[in-house]
Amino acid sequence: MPDAPQLLKPRTLRDPAALVQAGLVSPEAQAGLERVAEHYAMAITPTVQALIDRSNPRDPIALQYVPNAAELVTLPSERSDPTSDAPFTPVKGVVHRYPDRALLKPLLACPVYCRFCFRREVVGPDGGLLTEAELDAALDWFAATPTVREAILTGGDPLMLSSRRLRHMIERLSAVPHLDIIRLHSRVPVAAPERINDDIIAALSTHKAVFLCVHANHGREFTAEAAQALRRLRLGGVTLLGQSVLLRGVNDTAEALENLFRTMLTHQVKPYYLHQLDRAPGTARFEVPIAEGRRLLRQLRGRLTGLAWPTYVLDLPDGSGKAPLGPDFARQQDDAWLVEGPLDGTTHRHGD
Structure with missing residues (x-):
């Protein structure tokens, strides 16, 4: 009898070629993503891969993890160390x-x-x-x-x-x-x-x-x-x-x-x-x-x-x-506070 086919263990995807093979990006996008990979790491675990809806180009899981050529565009307001570590x-x-x-x-x-x-x-x-x-x-x-x-x-x-x-x-x-x-x-x-x-x-x-x-x-x-x-x-x-x-x-x-x-x-x-x-x-x-x-x-x-x-x-x-x-739901007016009710939007005066 022929040997039973071996199931490939799911693996973390770490490069654009693997993303193409997994159907997460188009072959046409690979060249651009190779340039992204020169600057920024990429990795998508099997757990995350299973969550991605490949039929939705704006899938909220994919947006978080799948690289995009737009990452190569840096705006003047962006900083390499934005939190000043x-x-x-x-x-x-x-x-x-x-x-x-x-x-x-x-x-x-x-x-x-x-x-x-x-x-x-x-x-x-x-x-x-x-x-x-x-x-x-x-x-x-x-x-x-x-x-x-x-x-x-x-x-x-x-x-x-x-x-x-x-x-x-x-x-x-x-x-x-x-x-x-x-x-x-x-x-x-x-x-x-x-x-x-x-x-x-x-x-x-x-x-x-x-x-x-x-x-x-x-x-x-x-x-x-x-x-x-x-x-x-x-x-x-x-x-x-x-x-x-x-x-x-x-x-x-x-x-x-x-x-x-x-x-x-x-x-x-x-x-x-x-x-x-x-x-x-x-x-x-x-x-x-x-x-x-x-x-x-x-x-x-x-x-x-x-x-x-x-x-x-x-x-x-x-x-x-x-x-x-x-x-904010409150603002000061003279010696009192005007407080907006979150449930109905009504304003209540809170003061002496």
Whole structure:
């Protein structure tokens, strides 16, 4: 009897030729995307591939991950370091912009590469992994900086680390008396949920408070596999938060945002931040004006539980911090406040 055909294991797509073969882009687009690949990393995991609706040229999942030749156009307002990481790096791998918290970037690799990423010029498959000596120096910095109460593991994606290396970092940070909180930012639970295994859960086990910010921008990203990964994290003692970016064509309607935030809550992920787009090179096609973002959130106030309400923020350059963008429902008039009711639009005077 002939041998049974072997099924090819789904793989992460990492170059334009693979995208063409998978039917995610046309053959005619390949040459342009090869030029994009010279500047910016690309990766689309099997989980994400399965979510893409190939019949929809404006599919909100594909828009986030499939490269586009427009990425080669840089506007004067775009910056290679829009959040000003570099000026606030006391040692390699650490960013200290806020008095009471600091970032630890142990690597610069991700399971997927978002086409709007504000670190898109430095992240990539080579990993940017800190050496043992560099990691020790970064961890020593946290131990020697008593004003810092929270360590935020980001990158890159910290859940792309081996469980051994992740455990080492969590243990070192947990031993620092003045650190109260360890926070991680990750796409892994939705983009590569198979990585959330017993070893990763064990690595995150500590007596400190552990928070995981799950980056997701569309309700469809919460697959059954993602739900299982998130449940394992919760049962492992990790508190889950959600952070998203307001993106043109992805979630720029009140209905899409409502679905995203409600879906997060059903998985016990508390919406935390909705980010205004950071103006990294080649990302202009994703930008939603702030006025439009405020209108969208205003539509949701009152029809969406406060549990699902994130803070809409703009990360300012030069270390100025994250500024809340509203929307506002109150304005001062003489010695009183005029407050608009979110449910019916009526104005109420609140004063002495």
